[in-house]
Amino acid sequence: MFDGESLLAYFDSSLRSRVFAASHLWLRPDCQPQSSLRPKDTFALPAPFFGIVWATTTHLCRVSSGKASTSKIDDYAVIGDCRSAALVSKYGSIDWLCWPRFDSPSIFAAILDSNKGGHWSICPVHPHAVKRCYIHDSNVLETQFHSAAGRATLTDLMPVYAEAYKRTALTPDHEILRELRCTSGEMQVAIEFRPRPDYGCRSVKIRRPSPLGLRIDVGRGAYWLRSSMPLQIDDHTARATLSLKQGDVIHFSLTYTEESPAVLPALKRAPEVIDGSIRWWQEWAARCRYRGPYRDVVVRSALALKLLAYAPSGAVAAAVTTSLPERIGANLNWDYRYCWLRDASLTIRALLGLGYFGEAESFLTWLLHATRLTQPQLRVLYTVFGQIAPREKELPHLSGFLDSRPVRVGNGARGQFQLDIYGEVIEATAQYAEYLGGFDKTTQRVLIGFGEYVAQHWQEPDEGIWEPRTGRTQNTHSKLMCWTALDRLLALNDKGRLHGVPRDLFTRTRDRIREEIETKAWNDGLHSYVSTFGGDEMDATLLRLAWYGFEHADSERMTGTYKRICQQLSPADSLLYRYRREPPEGAFGVCGFWGVEHLALCERTLDQAHKAFKHLLTYQNDVGLYAEEVDPQTGNALGNFPQAFTHIGLISAALTLAEQERGQEHPAIQVGSDVKSSPMEAKA
């Protein structure tokens, strides 16, 4: 017999046992119906799993204000409509929601402070087990509650509609739709709607209930909550407790608008809207061209990435949250609800590789146009509409996730100087050109302007990709990206896609950068490249030397570098820290996938790459999502969630594995000019 503690321990060791096949066998098949839109009752768990989740549910939740709150970032799933997103805990509580945009102030922020932040929970009153999943190939979340008396399924989504449909029907600006369906027996359920706008700074007045629903005026916007059952208002909170019998279904719709009259959605049409949204997502997912062995996880990552894309502008936000800690209880808490240019080349690679050309084009258009005001200089991050991200400030009234203070909004990296972003942007455009052709004259001028800026400034120290707040230095990765920028521009010129390139200047500078990296970033004593010129520290970005074609992955130098990185930066199989730090933060999600790609690019380690990839998949949460980092001790997610960079890394690694299986050239090789003359090939 297991007691609660041992069950919990068993859960952690068992579920985090890194056994990919087993975790998928348990978590997926009965949860992802392949043929129908929505199963009426798909709850069929093996008894051991059931017990484990039960223990977890009763053990890990904290109860505050009548609501269960989570103690793990992995306990969340995301829903969204490509303009905003919400986090739903496995206890049926929406603990994070910012409307109308990712970076707007929150209305629910219980994830950062369960007392002050606000939430909207729908949760069984009695002890229960929980299982959840996304409906197959969609961003519609199903949470299944199972108590001794019955079963119920909670469906959460932000409805999405085809543009053609929106021209024929009234649709709300922003909506969360929740459906609770009792599938067997009876279930007593508590509902608590506790909005706390502006990161919990403001209390709200919930207007008297009318047949139209509840209205909450907040600043320039209005929220409407409609429900198919009456709610009692008390202490700025709407509540209800009800008993559901088999077949009972209740619906809730929360909408937000800054333009009146607001559209009030018809609850009777909710099932139709849910099915329509599922169909929309499934049709979108069906366009994915990846056909390799990791299809499900790649599609899940693509769906997560799509949720992080802001459809009106094409921008991709780094994450939907702020201040989820990189170390529990520490101050490594940042706001990631903005768009980092450094993610550009990998994002384009992922979108193009999966066949999402429209999304890739939108993103590239955003990239080139959003940065127009600052060109040829680029900022590190922008808002979804290309404005400079707001100044960083702290919200001292919030306690933070598991008391990880301070909670910050805005981002201080806005003023940093990072040379690598030029290479990222130019690499992204080069990849785009490889798939979809050339550029107009304005874009060509912009690209050449970036190249000229790099040629003038590449020798300067910068903050670098990891945005330390300790000052500037000569970062190897930044120099690599300067080399990449000039190399890709020359390659585009070679192919006749870019005209007016100052070839002599770019060629001379590119070769000079190569020479500098090969001499100053190489440490003979360590037999490895190092993170800064003349330094002796390792950094996972050094793996990118091969990815961008600067070095061949099998070269003696890269072999030495890879070994050194594994020695110094790997806390566990396949996981990698981005750099050494004391006390250590979590292993950086995307760096693990860079390691996989590096192994795949080597000639004889493809099997090892597959093994590492499968191992990394065991760190996704139960619905297939990753945060920024992974705690190597517990396997728990750390940092903002879900993280675009990690999912992009997963997709890129899966694409590289598939390309190498087919013997196909790596994209960086295709779009580069100097990549063939790497030391290894020169020797050959």
Add this chain to the structure above:
Amino acid sequence: MNWSSWLLWGFLANVILTMINAATQGLGLTRMNFPYMLGTIFTPDRDRARLYGFFVHVGIGWAFSLIYVLIFQSVGAAGWWRGAIIGIVHAFFVLLVFMALLPGLHPRMASEQHGPEAQNMLEPPGFLALHYGGRTPIAVILSHAIFGAIFGAFYHLK
């Protein structure tokens, strides 16, 4: 009556009224988007509704300015303050009468008594259009007073 002066200044005052409405919405004084509200009488398509509503709003305002002209002609004088007073009365008519009648006129708007329906509906304006923001009456009165003042100032009696 000075037809050409009415046509010119009635139109221009309306354009300015529309601009002020947009500004009050953008500045967060009200959520009410009058062109959108009027346009959705004809189409549920949000973008087209705004376009249609713009023309309907300008048209109605232009017609309404005829009443201003009749008042100016009957008292034998125009002027900005007379225009502003009529504008304020006009605003109260919109807030108290037109908004109350709107759920009956608008095919896509719910009334206060409307229950959950199998069709998405638009939120009704409520008393003084307060559903669209607590400062909506201020925005409406301000914009109409400026409309009346501009029209009164520039309209020339014959």
